[in-house]
Amino acid sequence: MEVIASFVPLVVILPFAGALLNLFLGRYLSEKLIGALATTAAALAFAVAAVMTVGITAHGYEAVVVNPPILDSWIYIPSAAIDIPWQMRVDTLSLTMMLVVTGVGTLIHLYAIGYMHGDPRFARFFVYLNLFLGFMLILVTGNNFLMMFVGWEGVGLCSFLLIGFWFDKKHGEGWKNSNAARKAFIVNRVGDFGLLLAIFLIFWTYGTLDYYKPNEVLHIGGEKAAADVLVREGGDGIAHGQKGVFAQTEAWLAEGGHIVSFGVFELPFETVVTLITLFMLIGVTGKSAQIPLFVWLPDAMAGPTPVSALIHAATMVTAGVYLITRNSVLYHAAPLSAALVTVVGAATALMAGFIALGQWDIKKVLAYSTVSQLGFMVAAVGIGGYAAGMFHLITHAFFKALLFLGSGSVIHAMEHGHHHAHAHHESEHGEESHGHADHAHEEAFDPQDMRNMGGLARRMPITFVTYLIGTLALAGIFPLAGFWSKDEILGKAFNAAFIDGKLEGFAMLGLLLAAAGFTAFYMWRQIKLVFLGVPRTEAAAAATESSPSMTIPLLVLAALSIFGGALNIPLGVNSVLVIGVLFITAGFWLLWALPSVRLFFIGRAEPVTSLPSLKPAFRLIALGSAAAFMLSGAAIILVPSLGASYPLETLVLWLEHSVPYTKGLTLNPFLAILALGIGIGGILLAQRVYSPAPLAEGNQDVLEIRPDTRPAFQLANAKLYWDETYGRLIEQPYNRAAAWLAHKLDWEFWHDRFHHTVFRDFYKRAADFIATPVDRGAIDQGFLRIGRAVAQAAARLRTVQTGYVRTYVFTMLFGVVLVMLILLLPLLRQ
Amino acid sequence: MQPAVATEYFVVLSAVLFIMGVLGVLVRRNAIMIFMSVELMLNAANLSLVAFAQQWSNMGGQLIVFFVITIAAAEVAVGLALIVAIFRTKKSIDIDELNAMQG
Numbered sequence: 001m002e003v004i005a006s007f008v009p010l011v012v013i014l015p016f017a018g019a020l021l022n023l024f025l026g027r028y029l030s031e032k033l034i035g036a037l038a039t040t041a042a043a044l045a046f047a048v049a050a051v052m053t054v055g056i057t058a059h060g061y062e063a064v065v066v067n068p069p070i071l072d073s074w075i076y077i078p079s080a081a082i083d084i085p086w087q088m089r090v091d092t093l094s095l096t097m098m099l100v101v102t103g104v105g106t107l108i109h110l111y112a113i114g115y116m117h118g119d120p121r122f123a124r125f126f127v128y129l130n131l132f133l134g135f136m137l138i139l140v141t142g143n144n145f146l147m148m149f150v151g152w153e154g155v156g157l158c159s160f161l162l163i164g165f166w167f168d169k170k171h172g173e174g175w176k177n178s179n180a181a182r183k184a185f186i187v188n189r190v191g192d193f194g195l196l197l198a199i200f201l202i203f204w205t206y207g208t209l210d211y212y213k214p215n216e217v218l219h220i221g222g223e224k225a226a227a228d229v230l231v232r233e234g235g236d237g238i239a240h241g242q243k244g245v246f247a248q249t250e251a252w253l254a255e256g257g258h259i260v261s262f263g264v265f266e267l268p269f270e271t272v273v274t275l276i277t278l279f280m281l282i283g284v285t286g287k288s289a290q291i292p293l294f295v296w297l298p299d300a301m302a303g304p305t306p307v308s309a310l311i312h313a314a315t316m317v318t319a320g321v322y323l324i325t326r327n328s329v330l331y332h333a334a335p336l337s338a339a340l341v342t343v344v345g346a347a348t349a350l351m352a353g354f355i356a357l358g359q360w361d362i363k364k365v366l367a368y369s370t371v372s373q374l375g376f377m378v379a380a381v382g383i384g385g386y387a388a389g390m391f392h393l394i395t396h397a398f399f400k401a402l403l404f405l406g407s408g409s410v411i412h413a414m415e416h417g418h419h420h421a422h423a424h425h426e427s428e429h430g431e432e433s434h435g436h437a438d439h440a441h442e443e444a445f446d447p448q449d450m451r452n453m454g455g456l457a458r459r460m461p462i463t464f465v466t467y468l469i470g471t472l473a474l475a476g477i478f479p480l481a482g483f484w485s486k487d488e489i490l491g492k493a494f495n496a497a498f499i500d501g502k503l504e505g506f507a508m509l510g511l512l513l514a515a516a517g518f519t520a521f522y523m524w525r526q527i528k529l530v531f532l533g534v535p536r537t538e539a540a541a542a543a544t545e546s547s548p549s550m551t552i553p554l555l556v557l558a559a560l561s562i563f564g565g566a567l568n569i570p571l572g573v574n575s576v577l578v579i580g581v582l583f584i585t586a587g588f589w590l591l592w593a594l595p596s597v598r599l600f601f602i603g604r605a606e607p608v609t610s611l612p613s614l615k616p617a618f619r620l621i622a623l624g625s626a627a628a629f630m631l632s633g634a635a636i637i638l639v640p641s642l643g644a645s646y647p648l649e650t651l652v653l654w655l656e657h658s659v660p661y662t663k664g665l666t667l668n669p670f671l672a673i674l675a676l677g678i679g680i681g682g683i684l685l686a687q688r689v690y691s692p693a694p695l696a697e698g699n700q701d702v703l704e705i706r707p708d709t710r711p712a713f714q715l716a717n718a719k720l721y722w723d724e725t726y727g728r729l730i731e732q733p734y735n736r737a738a739a740w741l742a743h744k745l746d747w748e749f750w751h752d753r754f755h756h757t758v759f760r761d762f763y764k765r766a767a768d769f770i771a772t773p774v775d776r777g778a779i780d781q782g783f784l785r786i787g788r789a790v791a792q793a794a795a796r797l798r799t800v801q802t803g804y805v806r807t808y809v810f811t812m813l814f815g816v817v818l819v820m821l822i823l824l825l826p827l828l829r830q
Numbered sequence: 831m832q833p834a835v836a837t838e839y840f841v842v843l844s845a846v847l848f849i850m851g852v853l854g855v856l857v858r859r860n861a862i863m864i865f866m867s868v869e870l871m872l873n874a875a876n877l878s879l880v881a882f883a884q885q886w887s888n889m890g891g892q893l894i895v896f897f898v899i900t901i902a903a904a905e906v907a908v909g910l911a912l913i914v915a916i917f918r919t920k921k922s923i924d925i926d927e928l929n930a931m932q933g
Contacts, residue, residue: 801931801932802929802932803928803929803930803931803932804925804926804929805864805925805926805928806855806856806857806925809852809855809856810856813852813856
């Protein structure tokens with residue numbers, strides 16, 4: 001295993017190498033080469049992660065700490081007992097994250113080749129994407145908090161760069177984009193500050209930042225820790241521990257009564273852990289978009305859609321969930337923090353689900369849906385369902401990436417349809433009618449506004465079918481991925497409430513069930529608005545299916561959204577049957593079932609594979625994947641009967657090897673049926689509400705017209721006034737304070753008064769003094785006087801020069817006589 | 831060997847010659863005459879040098895006299911050339927008319 005695990009630096013290096021190559025060579029390469037390079041880097045990283053997964057499975061899931069050869073000692077200050085090695089951890093949790101990040105990342109890279117086609121900064125986009133992957137992989141592979149933080153900040157940077165990627169869009173759009181980027185960065189800074197405090201506190205308390213030391217085995221609640229494990233170094237408070245953070249926590253908890261000294265005061269260890277986990281929660285609310293710091297994520301949709309899918313739905317925003325899962329030991333030791341995490345997550349899930357009901361922007365709905373689903377995950381890890389949270393993280397990565405990419409395909413088609421309809425219009429009316437009015441029309445058109453869509457199912461069959469799969473998966477419809485993971489989370493909440501009697505369990509169960517209902521409702525509202533009915537604009541009528549590089553990732557992600565739930569189905573004989581049946585069903589769907597669904601909704605019954613708009617390649621892909629699904633389903637059922645067995649485990653068992661306090665599977669048939677009923681109920685309700693037409697007079701929502709639902713819709717449409725509240729509470733006072741500082745303090749006091757009176761006037765006066773009395777008075781006049789005196793003396797002395805030879809001779813003679821007299825005088829005196 | 835004439839006579843004669851030279855330089859206006867007076871002063875000095883040399887039986891004095899005579903000759907060459915040059919420009923060798931250096 002050691003050998004296989006030592007490949008782990010490659011997982012990080014490959015995306016960085018891709019980024020560097022495109023950074024320096026991108027301008028010389030064609031779009032296809034750039035995209036291929038970036039996608040290959042991501043795919044190779046995925047391959048390495050997959051190889052390591054096989055390796056770790058074959059070696060009993062043993063976690064390995066790898067020292068990359070060059071970065072051996074990253075921060076090493078012997079005098080201060082600081083030793084933070086650049087170590088990477090390969091265990092089942094980090095491998096899970098690696099597979100999700102690189103797997104979904106590869107598909108989104110592929111999709112972006114089509115989506116970003118023709119963008120002037122094509123290469124830069126892929127540089128950023130690869131850079132993001134690299135940092136995300138540092139985040140998940142690091143074996144200490146500092147490496148995690150490097151990745152954490154790196155993905156934040158990439159998020160900023162990519163949200164503001166179209167900073168130069170026309171008509172003020174660019175400003176909106178760059179403002180969204182700045183908002184994301186600044187809000188995240190608040191969260192990162194909390195995380196930093198947590199890391200500082202950890203270092204102070206433990207003297208190390210390592211999760212685990214190499215070859216360390218964690219004994220939960222185990223034997224008493226040896227007394228000499230911790231060696232205090234002098235009085236500077238820096239502890240030099242030989243144990244990793246988690247093992248040390250367990251040791252101190254088992255020992256009991258450990259006190260952490262902060263110099264002037266002391267705190268019991270349990271309180272310190274609570275503080276650490278609370279600070280960490282602030283970081284989680286920032287990065288994973290929870291109350292109160294979620295406000296940046298909906299705005300982050302200003303970025304290109306692949307970015308929304310990769311960073312702001314599937315991977316980066318789940319970093320907080322990963323962080324809590326990684327720190328399960330700490331959260332288990334701090335029940336108060338865990339309860340707060342649960343409540344925050346569940347409240348976020350319901351709140352965001354409610355806001356999503358009233359949104360018009362296709363991506364905003366998905367953004368609030370993401371916030372809501374992240375709330376599910378955070379609540380799950382808060383209640384102790386670490387595997388349930390990770391499970392939902394994975395399935396959500398599949399279907400939310402699918403939905404975002406689908407929405408990108410729709411936006412792309414709408415833009416093209418708009419251009420197409422526009423050009424068509426021009427040719428009809430002739431050149432002279434093309435004037436200012438048309439231009440205004442062009443500016444006003446919003447390709448993301450669902451009010452402009454409608455009837456796209458017919459025009460974009462692959463996008464529609466995959467979007468439908470994503471919607472059903474998100475709504476938790478059996479047997480798609482979301483059903484299994486959502487049920488797992490609800491099961492954890494149920495157990496916490498009714499078995500452990502935890503108060504937050506009841507709250508979580510209620511909030512999440514309501515949120516699940518909202519989820520189904522707003523997603524079906526979206527389907528109705530976007531895909532069903534009749535086109536409401538010329539652009540929607542002229543929309544066409546996107547290119548294969550965009551639809552292939554959609555198909556793959558759709559398959560993953562269908563089968564993702566299988567990750568956690570116990571692989572007994574029966575479950576093998578279930579999975580096999582699932583696979584066969586999927587193939588069946590692709591071939592027959594979906595066309596019948598289309599018949600139901602659209603009234604046209606051609607199979608997807610025989611639509612005239614489809615290219616032959618597509619038909620081949622669809623047929624091929626259907627056949628592959630059915631064949632592999634048959635194989636899955638047949639292989640055990642041949643005597644072979646699967647080395648696979650469920651996700652829960654797999655994660656139990658690296659996440660302490662992961663409890664086994666929670667299958668609750670009652671809850672499953674209840675959640676399914678809520679999901680289907682939400683869909684049916686939406687279907688009823690939004691039939692026959694989803695929009696009432698004047699492009700208003702049906703709910704907006706009805707007096708009983710009008711206030712609720714408006715509240716959701718206004719996003720519950722979160723931005724306004726923050727604006728009132730933080731932004732405006734801040735701006736006022738800044739304006740006061742700028743105008744009153746800086747300009748009026750400092751510049752006008754202090755500067756003018758003290759600096760300028762003092763300087764002027766001093767300069768005047770030096771210039772007038774000192775320089776021009778004393779110095780100048782003095783030298784002038786000397787000059788004049790010399791001139792006068794010279795004028796007088798000049799007369800000595802008579803010009804007569806005899807005067808000179810006489811003078812000379814006189815001088816000679818005088819000299820002789822002086823010489824002779826001493827002789828004469830003798 | 832007693833000297834034929836006592837040194838005091840030479841010295842007195844030398845002084846008389848020197849004073850005559852000085853007076854000549856001071857009083858005369860003709861450049862040639864001044865020149866000759868200067869020569870007189872030189873020879874007065876020569877005379878006293880030779881006299882003292884004889885008195886002290888030291889050949890140094892006589893030696894210097896040779897030098898003086900040589901230099902005087904050179905001086906005469908230069909001086910006369912100057913006088914000729916002045917005469918060419920001024921058409922006169924009256925020393926009082928050469929007062930261009932007056933302050």
